[in-house]
Every structure is written in structure tokens, then in C-alpha cells.
Amino acid sequence: MSTKVKVAVVGASGYSGRELLRLLLLHPQAEIVAVTSRAHAGKPLVAEFPRWRGVANADSLTFVAPDIAALKAAGTQTAFLALPHGLAHEFAAPLLNAGIQVIDLSADFRLRNAALYEAFYGHPHPAPELLSQAVYALPELNGESIAGAQLLACPGCYPTSMLVPLVPLLRADLLENSPISVASMSGVSGAGRKESVPFLFCECNESVRSYGVPKHRHLSEVGQELDRAAGRHVRISFVPHLVPVNQGICTTIFAALREGITAGDVEKTLRGTYAGRPFVRLLGTNQCPDTKNVTGTNFIDVGWSFDERAGQLILMSAEDNLIKGASGQAVQNFNLAHGFPETTGLVLG
Amino acid sequence: MSTKVKVAVVGASGYSGRELLRLLLLHPQAEIVAVTSRAHAGKPLVAEFPRWRGVANADSLTFVAPDIAALKAAGTQTAFLALPHGLAHEFAAPLLNAGIQVIDLSADFRLRNAALYEAFYGHPHPAPELLSQAVYALPELNGESIAGAQLLACPGCYPTSMLVPLVPLLRADLLENSPISVASMSGVSGAGRKESVPFLFCECNESVRSYGVPKHRHLSEVGQELDRAAGRHVRISFVPHLVPVNQGICTTIFAALREGITAGDVEKTLRGTYAGRPFVRLLGTNQCPDTKNVTGTNFIDVGWSFDERAGQLILMSAEDNLIKGASGQAVQNFNLAHGFPETTGLVLG
Amino acid sequence: MSTKVKVAVVGASGYSGRELLRLLLLHPQAEIVAVTSRAHAGKPLVAEFPRWRGVANADSLTFVAPDIAALKAAGTQTAFLALPHGLAHEFAAPLLNAGIQVIDLSADFRLRNAALYEAFYGHPHPAPELLSQAVYALPELNGESIAGAQLLACPGCYPTSMLVPLVPLLRADLLENSPISVASMSGVSGAGRKESVPFLFCECNESVRSYGVPKHRHLSEVGQELDRAAGRHVRISFVPHLVPVNQGICTTIFAALREGITAGDVEKTLRGTYAGRPFVRLLGTNQCPDTKNVTGTNFIDVGWSFDERAGQLILMSAEDNLIKGASGQAVQNFNLAHGFPETTGLVLG
């Protein structure tokens, strides 16, 4: 009965891919049948990622070129796509047509609206017909649509860090209709594993910098989900910063509470929403999250504070951008979609 | 003719003291006649700071216990106080009475109002009679009061990073009367050089965390100066974050522009205010500052961006918390107070 | 049948303790019945280590004062001692007398010879009568003596990194009788989790430094084990270095091969010794280990190279000082002593 699900990782040579491999190698309900990489086809997995030498069956895996027929021949039941943005659509349609479930870690299927995609990504969406069947798969907020879904779009790393604290408050109509301000700090793995001078060690070490103002691409999906939660248009400013850590996102949000709403209402709403959810840890009032408590895990820690002097609510979250912000969330979705306990393969110390 | 000013550094064993020593050792118009440290009295300076071995006359300096009579006997003309908060008042009055100029790097004399001090620091101000004669010495904004002042209170590191971008806009009445939101990221030297588990390497490395919400002490002086600039009460929320770099503060500010005010007005006001000021580098629209371009220097870099979607102005600054945020600014004030060129001893590559 | 072993962690507030807790919380054959800390008694475990919130039953654990009676009352079967050097003996004798197995992570029981202890630690050994019954528990080299042992002394972090590459070569008599030279680089967690200026973030970051020359304490156990392996006195120089990473030791060893011995003999001996050992990964000739491939795991990676120009063998190893160099090795010993599979609870990605 414990037949494992046959899974493939398409685009396995980046940082999200690397972490996804870790999770799937040790997942008791998954069997990796294929790992693809155009650049590394023919190379043993552990030659590129020596860290996984001797871990489960990693030594027996070899990168293959991404090829639909080969993925089918290998018996793939679920394909995780850990490709750069803009490439997932090439694989999604044929995989779905072949009856293979797609769990996409890229931004390609996160938006409901092809025009919004074009406005932020600068080119028409390559497969708009798939958008309506994709599920924006943030398990703690959209869990009901995940079970049984065939095309799951995993949220971005920054969006996860904002949506977990904000969506419950907007659904409960606790926030005023004034701009929300968000500052996030991300580790450098968020920039990907590609040759690039700005992400060399000496360019990032001993450096703290903002970037991507004023219109980071992740604002598109954040806006979509905030509007959906609020039932109105929500204005939000977002400034990401690069800080010299490998993994981790720390997000700090400033928002105004509606007249009459108290800090107690905020706490009650958050606690109500996340009661029993194993991966959201609510730290309490005036408690500040620290990325070092979540790196390598699927946890997201959330704290809050009411600034009486300015009359503003402060929300703070910390997650691992590669785990809860990418691969861990993908595996959490995999668990939910297949009816496995949510924490399967995700109990990471 | 080129008689140097005899200076003393009181409380020279912390990080601000260390940087102040660097600047004064190489300053062509200053002669260090005493360095004090209760903990290290009797110890050669270079035994505690081996980095300064062989630099100017560092090898000839020995820490002495802080003692007013000794400072007078050494001929001190200007005393820099680099003490922890709450200790400067012990030295300030007797030094001033002895005709010695005091340049204080602590928070003790930054506030005009003793009640405000008590509200933020939790105890009555120990020398309220001195507050009225102290100058809040941010040279680019309050330069006119610095020449000839006897008691100079150097602004805090976080405040400098906020006031430089914000004060000109408030003076010019460009900002709406709604809360301003500020997220700052500071290097760990901001926590000082004292035994403490939370600031051990392994507690800070690979960690990003907010702290001190919602009422960081620096809000007191920031509020005082913003209110003074605006001529009204300015509401501001501030969340500081600790990031794993030695030196550097990166500050990001969200504010609403008054109806009809454009991004062009912002740029014009900033350029007008800082034209000819050697240490404020205005980077331009949508240009993001990076702490690695200012560490070790007295520069503060400022960028800005108008977020049309949310209707908010984003201001961004970067400085070295120990230099422009502390020791460098103190030396800049020293230069201005004595009529030396502003950049004397501060041209650091 | 799967009754878990009741374990206690004595001295659980340091870095080795923290990692030991991680491993034991998730260990399928261990049940933590007590965690002690003099400083934190009465405090919930997760208040000191918020990282473990929500991990297994961590939320239900509270630090207690170290007390033999309480450990007995809790039903402790195995006590892990993660105390600073010099304190373990206070606990070892009474625990052993109470029939409780002791797995000690400190240096207190590593030496066979009380005089050697005194020569390196500067004071007489406090419990010399226990030395003869303690096992120097490096599983891959002394595995036969571990099963069923009651007092296990886990090797130090630096010694593990040297002994794994060197002992097989000395046992096989491949090395010349000339001094062996060793340079090791350790992450800062090796210095422990105690208030101390030299290990503040700003003192260690952007710093590389040697220390402890010429007679680091770990040389005592290294010498003991090398002499035992060689059957003669082995001369060795060792220089440790502190490098700005949290966890990890990288060790590089220079040694002369005996006349007629080839690099092939070295490889054959290492491969023969470690065949089938799950935690020693032999990388091959001219392959250099990298600590980032072993951090967080119980692996030790070993590479080697023959420098023909100088006629010297170069051996290189990498391990996590807190895992294979401390807590992981302790759990590995626990597994072996109890007859569990060696990798139980140690398959860490």
C-alpha cells in the first residue's frame, strides 16, 4: 500500500532545485525517478551537489536533459518544475496532457490575469489558457483548492512572507484602506545560482542594499491575492533588500488599523486562522522573528506590534526563502494534493 | 602656526571610540593627548587595538582612567565623549566649566526636553540644565549652530540615516500629514563592544531580525527633529533590524507626498539642500544605495523613488553607522566648530 | 517492543547541547526526559532555543537544574553530558553508580593518563579512577569497544578531523617518523556560547586568525591516539585557526610517506578502513573537501594528494564541529552502544 509517488524534478540545478532534492530524497512517500538539467545532462547528481553524496539514493541519480517523453517513460506521476521564470509553460501543457501532475515553483502560473502578467513581466503570457486551471497554492490560506489539483503554482518567496500575516487581516476587514508599506530582506540565494558579478561573494558580503524599486515583479501576485482577500483594491509599496546571508527572508509590514480595531483583534484573527497549522508559528505581541530560527525548515514565524505613537500596526515574518518560500511549500502542496499528512518529509530540525 | 588642537577621547574602547581614534590619529589638525578607558587603564592603546600599531603615534598612547583633572593637566582643548548612554553628563559639566569643548557621541544631550528623555530612557535626565546649551549637531542640517559651540551632541546613527532624507522635505512642506514608516538595517557594531550572548558571532551570522519594536530610543530624537523641521507633529513608525555586517546602516522610508507634489519636487529640494555638501551623495531617481559604498567613509548616499501604484514616496539611505553615524560626524563637527575645512581628516577612500 | 531509551541532556544550553537536542528530539529510539541548565533552570527549552518551537515535543520541555536525584527520578537510562571541560566528573561517577550510561562530550575522560591530563589542562584530573573504564569513542576507529560501554568519551572536534585520516595510515605503518604538520580552520561555534568580547560578531567577521600556538589542549588526545595507532611516539605540530563561519572544521595535514610507499597505498588503506562506514566519505585523489557539504550532517569528507615536488602527502578533511565533531558522534555512539543501526536519527540532508 505504501507505493511511493514517482516524482521528477525539472530544472534541478538551482538553489530551489537543490533544496527540493534534499526534501524529496528523504521523503517517505516520494521516489525520484528523474532529475533534469540542460546544463548538466549526463552528470551524476552528486558531482554537482556533493553535499548529497551518500544521502538516500542520491548517488544513483544522473541529470538528464529535460524531455517530456523521457519523463513519461520513467513513470513520472508528479513533476516539480524548478525552472527560471518563463520556461515552465513549455513543460506544463504536455505534462498535464500526459496526465502528469505539475507543481510549479516559478511565477508562470501564479496570476489569474494574463494582462497583469504582461504588465509586470514585459511580454505576453505564453500559455494563458492554463491560468484558469492553476491553483495559487499557499496551503495555509488556499488549502481547500489544493487537494486533487493538477496544476499547482507555488507562491513566490517574498509573497509568502507578506500574505501569511496580511491575508487573514484583510479577510477580516481589520485594515484601513490606506497604503501598506513593506520592507523585506532576503538572503542571496534568492538571486539564483547563475554566473553574475553582482552576486559574487565580494559584492554581497559586507553589503546591505535595496533593489528593484518601485515595481518588483512579486507585487503582481501579492496585489492579486491581497485584493482577493480584501474584496477591494489594496495599495501596497514594497522594497526588497539584499543582505549577506545564504537563506532567509525577514519581512516587516506597516499598515493602519481600521477605526476601533485593536491589537487584540489582530492577535485573535491570526491565532484563529493558524490554529493547528504546523508550519505557522505565531510568536506573540512585540516578539520579533529571526531568520536563523527558520532556515532549513518549512516554518514561517510571525510577530506583531501596535505602534500607538504613530497609530500603525507592525507585522513581522521570517521564513527560509528556499523552503517555506519555495521547495518546502512545494512539498507541503504535494502532501496535501496526495492526501499525505501535511508534515510528511518536512519535519526538519 | 599650524598648532594642533589638543584632543582627548573619553571612553575609547568601544567601536565608536576605535573609529574615532583612527580619524584623530591621522587628523592633521588634532593631537591626541589622552585616551581614557576605565577597563583598560594602564594598557597600551595598541594592545587593545592592534590594528593601530604603527599608525601615526598610536604606539605611544596608553589608556588612562577617566579623570577630569588629568584631562585638564594634559592640556585638553576638546574632549570627545564616546561613552555608553547615561555616562556623558558626569563629564560634560566639569569639562565645560574648565573651558574644554565637549563633543558627545552619546544620546545624553540630544534632546531639548528632559521629559522626553525620561519617557524614552526610563529615568530622569541627570543634567537637564545642560540641555538648552547643547547643539544637535547634524552638520548638513544644523550647520549654522555648530561654529563655536561648546557642547555638541552628535546625532544617533539611525537618526542621521532618516533625518538627512526627510528633514529637507518636511521643511519644504512636501509630505502629507500621515504616518511615515521606516525600516532600517544595521550592522552589528551598532550593538557596541560588550560581552553579550545575543551579539556573539554565531547568534548574528546567518541571521536577520527586527528588534526594539515599537519604541526604539532613537525615535525620541528623530521625532524632535522631524517636528522641528515640519513645524507640526510628525507621526513615524520605525523598525530596526540587525543584519550580519560589521558596519553600515541601510534605511528605507515610506511617506506620502502632499497633493500636487511630484517626484521632481522631491529631487529639486534634496539637490538644493545638499548642493556643495561633500558628504551627502545624491544617487538619483530609482537608484538604490548600498552600504558597501560608504563603509569606512563619512559619506551618506541617498536615493529615492516614487511608487505611482501605491502613491507613496520611497526614500533610501546608506551610511556607516560608526563613521557618518558617529565618529566621522563628530570629527566633521570638530572641523566646523574650529573653522577647519569640513573634509579635513575625512577624505577616506 | 520499540520502547525508547530515556535520555537526559546535562548542560543543554551551549551549541553542542543545542545540536544534541535537535538530534534527540527527532531520534526514533530516544525519549528526552530531562534537559538541564544551571543558568536557565525553570525556563522553557524553546524560550532559549526558539528554533525548536514546534519540533517534536520540544515545547513541552523545561530546563531543570542539574541534579542526580532528579535525573534518576525521571528514569534516565543514558545521560549525555554537554558541559564545559572540567565539570563532567561531578556527574559521571554518581550517574554510573546509579546504573545510568554516560556519554560525555567534554574532554574529561578522553585521556588514559592522568599525568597527561594535568600537563595539558593545568590541574590534576578530578576523577582519575574513571579513566581506565572510559572508552575513547570514535566509532569508525574504536567501534569494537563501544557496544555495551557505560562511560563513553566522545572525541574532540579537531581530533576527529585529524584522526580519521591519520590513524589508518599509522596503523598500516605508511608514514615516516618525522613531524606531522596540521593546520585546521574552525567555525566560531567551537568557542562555545558564552559572553566574550573576542567572539562577538564584529571581532570574528572579516577576520581569519590562528590561535593557541604551540600547545592546544586537543594535542593531548590526538597524541595519545596517534601513538596508540603507530605503536611509537608520533610528533605533530598543530595550528588551529578561527574563520567566520558558524559551523565546520577544515583540516589540512602534511606528512612524509615511508620510503617506497605510494599514493596508491594511501588510497587503498583509507578505502579498506572505511568501506561500508556510512559517515566517512572518501572524495578521491586531489579532491578537496568543503565544509559546506557537511555542515548540519554527521559526515566527514576526506581527500588526499601526493605532492611529488616536496615529497609529502597532503590529507584534507571537513566535518561539522558540532555534529561529527560533537553531538552527532555522541548519537552515533549511542546508536552503537544500544545496538541500533548506526545511522538512526542521523540521516540529515
Next chain:
Amino acid sequence: MSTKVKVAVVGASGYSGRELLRLLLLHPQAEIVAVTSRAHAGKPLVAEFPRWRGVANADSLTFVAPDIAALKAAGTQTAFLALPHGLAHEFAAPLLNAGIQVIDLSADFRLRNAALYEAFYGHPHPAPELLSQAVYALPELNGESIAGAQLLACPGCYPTSMLVPLVPLLRADLLENSPISVASMSGVSGAGRKESVPFLFCECNESVRSYGVPKHRHLSEVGQELDRAAGRHVRISFVPHLVPVNQGICTTIFAALREGITAGDVEKTLRGTYAGRPFVRLLGTNQCPDTKNVTGTNFIDVGWSFDERAGQLILMSAEDNLIKGASGQAVQNFNLAHGFPETTGLVLG
């Protein structure tokens, strides 16, 4: 009278170039008349290196393509070549023919012997006729040949860290004729400023690794200089390591003293050699250097220890690989070659 020397920096876009620019911008006897970069020709210097904005006349400089005629037209008197290895020879001959002094930071002219070059660099030397006129310019050891030289080959970063401690001892014949073992740890800037996955932040951070065994290219010049100093062939093994700091090399050397030679002889020889040399700081017996005391400066710190147990001498040095190991040494050579005081433009706190 104080006519400055007109200098050009050829290949100014790497890390050594960046530091060289810092030093020359602020050098009172140098005037930068050209900075070249094939990749950045036409771009303002400060667009690539925003750190230098507002520093001296940096804002007025623009990268030009490397072109001999243009360098001549600009009136260049001294050309600093900060090119990757293997490119300097293209420029050296025509520049020398045009009467322009060449100070080369690459390895191209460090070896006396073209065959040795080929053995280590894998291809014939491109301009062997120039080797005999080049000076191996380590000022503290070969100072006499630097004054007036036209082609100066600045030593490599690793070689400087080994030669400063070792050469005096070999010249004084204090060391036994047995292999010398050297472990060095370098910051990542040593790998250059080029697109490359292995030097991305996330590949180097939290990583310590050896590399380049057993025959690093720098061994060629080290061997040449050690043999020259000893008057015999010196065997040496060298293992470089990469550690996560931006700048700094820490080198630890193990060597055997000749029968009858004492640690006192070592100290006396080192002190005799470096008396009055401003950039060599001798720390004393059992004193360990720390890179954080030399980064950003032209100092090299040297400590030593005699390991009686193993009968070996331990030598330890720390320098900034980009300053004393490259650009600072180049400027020091410039000063000496032109008769300026050795420390001109190099007094860096």
C-alpha cells in the same frame, strides 16, 4: 616643484584595480591620466565603482579601451598593469619602448626562467626576452633593485605572505633542509571579479575549503625566491584555502630549525631584517596575527612560535591580499622607484 607623476591603470575593473585606484586617487605624488577596461570603455569610473564617487577627481575619470597610443598621448609616465595573468606582455614591451615605466601586478614577469613559467602556466612564456630585465619587487627583501627600475613585477599575494617570514631565515641559514609545509587562507577577492558560479556568495559563505592541490601556480615564484635566498633547492608544500572574508590572507608555515638554532635566533634575524621597515609589524613570540588588523592597509603582521614537542618552528603572517599582496605593494614600489618616501599615500588607518 611638486609635479606629480602621470600614471595610468591598465585593467582597472578588477578588485586589485579597484584598490589601486583608491590608492592612486589619494596619492599626493600621482595623477591618474588614464584608466582602461576593455569591458567598460566609455563608462564613467564611478558608474562601475560607485564607492569612489566624490573621492578626489574620480568623478572626472572614464574608462578607455586599452591602447598604447592613447596612453602615450595622455602623457603616461608610469603604467600599472592590473590585468589577468597572461595579458601583461602585450602591453609591457610597447610601453617600455615608449619610455613608460611598467609596474605589473600579474604573474607574467615574476619568474627568471621561461621554462619554469611554462611548467606552471602550461604554455610558453609570451615575452621571454623581458624576463631578465624585470625586477621581482618585494620592497623589504629586494629593495636595492627597485630604485630606478623600469619593469617591476609585483609579487603574488600568497608569495608575499610566505616570503616575508621565510626569506630572512633562509638567507641566515637557520632552516633544516627538509620540506617546509604551508597552509594559507585567502579571502574571496583573490579569485578575481569575474562571473563564476564557484565564487557566488552562496557558494563561498559558510564554506571553508582547500583547493589547487598539490601544485598551485604561486609555488613557482615562491620556489624561485626561496631557492635564491637559501642558495640551495628548498622543498615546500603549499595548500591554499578559501575562506568567507572579502580581503585578507592568513598564512601558517611549519619548518624545521637546523641543529643548534634557537627560537631566539629566529626572532633576532627577523627583527634585524625588518628594523625600520614601516609595513612589516613583528608581533613577537606566540603572538598570532589576525587579518582584521591589516585589511585595507599595506601592513603585513608576522608572529612565530617554537613547538618544542614536535621540534618545529611555526611562522604566521597576515596581510591584505589586495593591498600588501597587490596594489599597496605596487604603490610602495612606485614610491621607491621614484624616490618618494616609502609610506607616501599608504598611511591607511
